[in-house]
Amino acid sequence: MVGMIFSRTDTPGIHGHTRDCTGTRGASRLEEGDIVVIDTPDINRALAQKLIDARVSAVVDTELLSTGNVPNFGPQMLLDAGIVLVENADADLPAKLKNGRKGRLHEGKVLYGDRSIGKGELLDEDTAVTRFTDAREALVDHMEALTGNTAEFVRTEAPLLVDGLGVPDVDVDMDDRKVLVVSPDPHLDDKLKSLRYFIREYDPVIIGVDQAVDDLVKHGYRPRVIIGDPELIAPENLRGAAAVILPADPDGQAAGLERIQDLGIGAVTFPAASDNATDLALLLADYHGASMVVNLGPTVDLERVFDTAQADGAPSALLSRLKVGGKLVDSSSVAELYRVSRSGGGWLWAVLGVIVALVVIVLIAGLSGPDGFVDNLVDSWNNIALRVQDLF
Template sequence: MTGTARVPRRTGELPSRLGPGDIVLLDQVDLDRRTADVLVAAGVIAVVNAAPSISGRFPNLGPEVLSAAGVTLIDRAGREAMRAVKDGSKVRLHEGTIYSGDREIASGVEQDADSIADQLIEAKTGMTSQLEAFSANTIEFLRTERMLILDGVGVPAVTVPIEDRHVLVLVPGYGHADDLKRLKRYIKHYRPVLIGVDAGADTLLRAGYRPDVIVGDPNGIEKDTLKRATEVVVPAHLDGHAPGIARIQDLGIGALTFPASGNPEDLALLIADAHNARLVVTVGFQATLHEFLDRGRSGSNPSTFLTRLRLGSRLVDGAAVTALQRNAGSNWAVVLLLVAALLVLGVALAVSGFGTSFLAVLADFGRSAFGQLQEWFA
């Protein structure tokens, strides 16, 4: 196959620099699902990875996503391919080899569904060492950030009223836009505080919601979204340096900084916790062990585990809220069917002259049913 080569120096450049028919050259050990989703959405036809897409440390999900979408994946092509191919040039792939015209640039291993499945099975044995590394990092994180995690010291005071309210935190995770659509009824009923993390804030605005709080690097968030938000919180390094603060200043937007070593999504949860949120609903977060490790940074995010422990029972996954909504909807349907059937029977009895007493019984039933519905949706 032949296509235009794209050689991003950073994974964060992918969304704005890719197009249908492109061939992407990158250098990423353990290709994660979030990156693979971006590549598939852009319509690329092939990915050439200088590094192994599955190293064996843990069963990462990116290669499987590419394979399912029909995207060719060539592994272990070496960094020479990254240096030899110019961004925007035409390249050709044939049997795992990369060509520029008739000149061979580099060779790698072309993966298919079977080879990927075999490597993922072997990679499961590497999860033990990853969890051990994660445990050690968690202890070290607690030493450096114990005041933040245990007492909430350093959490910025946002002006958006959060106390005793529901909070919905949206991060740009797998399927987050679809999950947000399913929560439309929940948002309409409870009107939670909406916190968008990184590009999740853009998703909120595209769905018709104004973000109450944005947490993340402003460089990866659209200008209109930043201007529409009520409050912007920029994560900063412990030395006080805040990436993206220059863009906020150029746009003339006020922002708070949050010096901490945790992930932006964890900082968003800590904001909700410190301001006494009644319930926190998460959308786009990693829900399983495989998804948690599949972040391209496995073993380096102990803040995630400790933050969830701090929120405890107040933290609810958006999928659970959606499931409860479906159950409530089925209860509504049952009651409406019963009421409709009784109304038809009541009309028939009224016509026959026996409906007066029945209508009184129907009224009692209606009051009882309404009370039951209030209990279901309280």
């Protein structure tokens, strides 16, 4: 099988489901017969339909097309459309690709000519159907367990969720202010860069979580509040915060307490049944009166709730976000408000720049002279006109 090989985020209709593996952003579109290389586990129906509409010949995934966490129907749709599926391909395959170069697929191997640049496992229809059925049954069991765990969490933490019992006092004013909670995230650098205009405009109170504190400092931001395990944070950055909070067990035992004491840094504990520092940071901001809480970090969506690997932390994540309620906004949504379209927004800034320049020129001309503003402006204009005449 021969086709074009793609692995970029800006492919129309596929961005957001694949990551930019080549470091380039081309403008080519998928064409009939192309081979698509992605790194997306549990390919869903929406993405599958876009690939089908593009009439690709094969999809190679460095992840499992169906992990068993969710009953995703995407692989069956692709197979029904006659598209060859290869999964669990070599993790370094995307780095070896040259976008748009002719390649071929043979028995799970991606080839440039006769040279193999990576291989995976062919996925057949029987395997896809079996995984779908097993995942559907497992999901029901998972959700029943999640319901019970959530009820137990509410029983234990009702005072915290309702009245904020246990939330520590901090010497940082968050009342009626915007708060930015920054947690460890694989795309933290890009997300933080996309928020620079928001941060500049509103100067939010920044709460750094775990090792994200060091990333914040690297970008020139000093978190006012730090919450998390001090073992994950550089000592000099711990000293730069107005408040350091350690997640603690309900009995008060906190990881990293000895390190804090050795460093001579003052800290308070936040006892709760959850040890997830991000969840506690959200509750902290809400309790202290934040008007808006922007969450920069992994989002809690249906896929995460369905993920059995997240089962232990799901009740805490769900209920903490329900507590914050309408104040909570994901950082990507805030960044979208400040995004200027590459194709249609640049001219607005250009026009604004010209207007500002004209205003400055008029002010300088009107104020530079012994007479009144209008007389100075007329004299300046006459001088400019005479000089232009002299040139000709």
